[in-house]
Amino acid sequence: MKLASLKNGKRDGALIVVSRDLTRAVAADDIAPTLQAAIENWQQVVPALQARSDALNAGTAAGAFAFDQTKVASPLPRAYQWLDGSAYLSHVELVRKARGADMPKSFLDDPLMYQGSSDYFTGPHDPVLVESEDWGVDLEAELAIITDDVPMLTKQDDAKRHIKLLMLVNDISLRHIIPAELNKGFGFLNGKGVTAFSPVAVTPDELGDAWNGSKVSLPLTVNINGEKLGAPLAGEDVYFEFPKLISHAAKTRTLGAGTVIGSGTISNHDRTRGFCCISEKRALEVVEHGEAKTSFFRFGDRVRVEMFDTSGASIFGAIDNEIRPYAS
Known part of the structure; x- marks a missing residue:
């Protein structure tokens, strides 16, 4: 699983999941708003994050978008x-x-x-x-x-x-x-x-x-x-x-x-x-x-x-x- 923080004008950004080939991403801030929040609740959020990652890599994640490395913190x-x-x-x-x-x-x-x-x-x-x-x-x-x-x-x-x-x-x-x-x-x-x-x-x-x-x-x-x-x-x-x-x-x-x-x-x-x-x-x-x-x-x-x-x-x-x- 690959995670990133999309710049959104806030100090901690918004959590996104990134595909294994680094070409696609999908929002994950409904699971945990930030990476810090995710790491503080790791055992609870990992199953949902992993499921979203699997869907993204399979090409079935709703709302997926092109991943731009210059747009993340x-x-x-x-x-x-x-x-x-x-x-x-x-x-x-x-x-x-x-x-x-x-x-x-x-x-x-x-x-x-x-x-x-x-x-x-x-x-x-x-x-x-x-x-x-x-x-x-x-x-x-x-x-x-x-x-x-x-x-x-x-x-x-x-x-x-x-x-x-x-x-x-x-x-x-x-x-x-x-x-x-x-x-x-x-x-x-x-x-x-x-x-x-x-x-x-x-x-x-x-x-x-x-x-x-x-x-x-x-x-x-x-x-x-x-x-x-x-x-x-x-x-x-x-x-x-x-x-x-x-x-x-x-x-x-x-x-x-x-x-x-x-x-x-x-x-x-x-x-x-x-x-x-x-x-x-x-x-x-x-x-x-x-x-x-x-x-x-x-x-x-x-x-x-x-x-x-x-x-x-x-x-x-x-x-x-x-x-x-x-x-x-």
Whole structure:
């Protein structure tokens, strides 16, 4: 089942069901007005949503219409909680190596995670607005999950059942702002300004054999201005799988239904697969050549993030954001 939030002038949009091939959609706001309402009442609404999805895919859904990815918000246009991990230590290792820093041994046992801004997510085809190119505008292409209510102290083995939906993420990072913030010893704030998600969120069954309950074994493709930056394999070199990230986040708190947890930048030790962020490419250039050649985003640049199944079909739709100057 694939779900999306149609823009309707309201903060949370209207829930729609989208066909498996992403060509058709049908309203579902009579079942649950928004995706947040659906996730809060998941067991009650899933049968009706699934029935509507089945009818849509069979071509028998009343009121079906053409699905336009540019007309939807992120699946959750806003969320009560957005937590981003760093599951791929090959990313952390390379970026730290470029600045002459070793990776602490604690990183092998205790996942990195920050709590980001979630009161407004950028739409999958909306512009990314920043004041200045000098901020060092970068992307981080990731996978994310949406959970139902997760009790505090949920163990890793029990965490799988709380994963209800998956999405793609473009987590914008402002590389020239982040270092000064981290030096304060209090984490990110201004360095993480904008986050966009894929047009649709999908139930795990939509991934077929590529989903094992913990990770997705497919490449994630990133293009900048039509040129491929990379297609790292999401199922390889993932040190902390999603159940571990859930368990880590729930160590001292309950996670409310609609909590979004990101994987962090997908990254492989095999650098020939390319990259899911510019900073990692720059880091490799520093390690190999002594200086970075690749620049961060300029105004007018476009980034496209997409995942395809083994037959070449897009699973989540595409995140396609243009970088534009913010005008108050």
